[in-house]
Amino acid sequence: MPRYDDVRASLLKDPRTWVVTGAAGFIGSHLVEELLGLQQRVIGLDNFSTGKRENISDVARGHPAFTFYEGDINDRGLVDVAVVGADFVLHQAALGSVPRSIKDPQAAHHANVDGFFTTALAAKDARIKRFVYASSSSVYGDNPDLPKIEDTIGQPLSPYAATKRIDEIYAHSLQVSYGLEFIGLRYFNVFGPRQDKDSAYAAVIPVWVGALLQGTPCVINGDGETSRDFCFVKNAVQANILAATAPDSASDEVYNVACGTRTTLATLYALLRAGLVRMHVDAPATAGPTFGPFRAGDVRHSLADISKAQKQLGYAPTHDVEQGLAEALAWYVSSHTLPQRKPG
Ligand SMILES: NC(=O)c1ccc[n+]([C@@H]2O[C@H](COP(=O)([O-])OP(=O)(O)OC[C@H]3O[C@@H](n4cnc5c(N)ncnc54)[C@H](O)[C@@H]3O)[C@@H](O)[C@H]2O)c1
Structure with missing residues (x-):
């Protein structure tokens, strides 16, 4: 039996308390959903800087085992209240996007470094078991x-x-100094339902799905041969829960979280179009790809070796790119209001 099934079975028998920062975000809301499904006690924290209230209500509205705090991870008093008595912190809150950080590096530093540090110190003082970030x-x-x-x-x-x-670097230094256990998960292009498609800094899959549904052009930055290791969000959720519950020897480490396969942007575009055709959704010809310049700060190719997470965490991705795209597309199509057709 895969290790994740064992972990799920043991959590169901012995519920724990989990703090999810960034709970109103894309990945955070999937963590909340999975944990509540496993009958865990879940505390969410988010300031809605990029997250959405509907992400919380979609997965946790009125759930008796869910508590939500609206606020900033830099607010030490609030984070102290959120983490007290918790077993695990799954720290997702951050300002994502390379271009956003180039435009506003101060904001990226404040949320991603100061906020991380504040949350980690609160977790240390609350003596939580493990901090997965x-x-x-x-x-x-x-x-x-x-x-x-x-x-x-x-x-x-x-x-x-x-x-x-x-x-x-801070995670390692805090573990050796204070003993709080850390595990870092290096996500590779996570995608899936609820990933924002409307933000100026949205990721390629939601942006292109939005464009395909609206009939606006999908812009490929570069020549289409740029490649990424796209990872369906349920794989990332599995990695978080495995990381939190893995033996102590797995801590003070970082792990790649991906599928271990590489998809070019040109192939991704073709997969999205084909996926929509399978769902009987006709993407207008106006959404045909156009090519723009390469984006500053982007790496050319990305492909993960996932063997460390497989060996040390028992990570076993359940969804390859095409299976993940099918679930993601189904969600985008069902939540999308198609433009009204003209009569006749
Ligand atoms: N999605 C990906 O492909 C990907 C890849 C690599 C790393 N990551 C990391 O994974 C994490 C989750 O990413 P996501 O895609 O779900 O992004 P997201 O923007 O959907 O979620 C981040 C959440 O954090 C919240 N947040 C941001 N700053 C905050 C603050 N100061 N206080 C409280 N809440 C705050 C936002 O409101 C949002 O709900 C982030 O740390 C991101 O950097 C994501």
């Missing part, structure tokens, strides 16, 4: 080697990448 594949930076292996990183290419690397 969202790092990013962006820490591989200018290292061109493929696949990406945890021990071999490069120099960060953006303020966002720097913030995530700083978090990793």
Whole structure:
């Protein structure tokens, strides 16, 4: 039986208390949903800077085991209240997006480094069992080697990448200094239902799905051969819960969270179009791809070696890219209001 099934079974028997920061965000809301499904006690914290109230209500509205605090992870008093008595923190709150961090590095630092530090110190003082936090594949930076292996990183290419690397350094220093256990998860292009498609900094999959549904052009930054290791959100959820419950020896480490496969942007576009056709949704020809310049701060190729998470956490992705896209597309289509057709 896969390790995740064992973990789920044991959590169902012995519920724990989990704090999810960034609970109103994309990945955070999926963590809340899974944990409540496993009958855990869940405390969410979010300031709605990029998260949405409907993400919370979709997964936790009125749930007796869910408590929500609206506020900032830099508010130490509030974080203290949120983490007291918790077993685990799953720290997702951050300002994502490389371009956003290039536009406003101060805001990225404040949320991603100061906020991480404040939350980690509150967790240390509350003596929680383990602090699992969202790092990013962006820490591989200018290292061109493929696949990406945890021990071999490069120099960060953006303020966002720097913030995530700083978090990793702080995590190690706080574990050796105070004993609070940390695990960092380097997410690689996570996608799925509820990922925001309307923000100026939205990720490629939601942006293109939105464009395909609206009939506005999908812009490929570069030549279409840029590639990413796209990871369905349920795989990331599994990795978080495995990381929180793994043996102590798995802590003070970072792990790649991905599928271990590489998809070019040109292939991604084709998969999205084909997926919509399978759902009998006709993407207008006006959504046909156009090509724009490469984006500053972007790495050319990204592919994870996931063997460390497989061996040490028991991570076993349940969804490959195409299975994940099918679930994501179904959600976007069902939640999308199609433009009214003209009569006749
Ligand atoms: N989605 C990805 O592909 C991806 C890839 C690598 C890393 N990550 C990391 O994973 C985490 C979750 O990302 P996501 O895609 O769900 O993004 P998201 O923007 O949907 O979620 C982040 C949440 O954090 C909240 N938040 C931000 N700053 C806050 C603050 N100061 N106080 C309280 N709440 C705050 C936002 O309101 C939002 O709800 C982030 O740390 C992100 O950097 C995501």
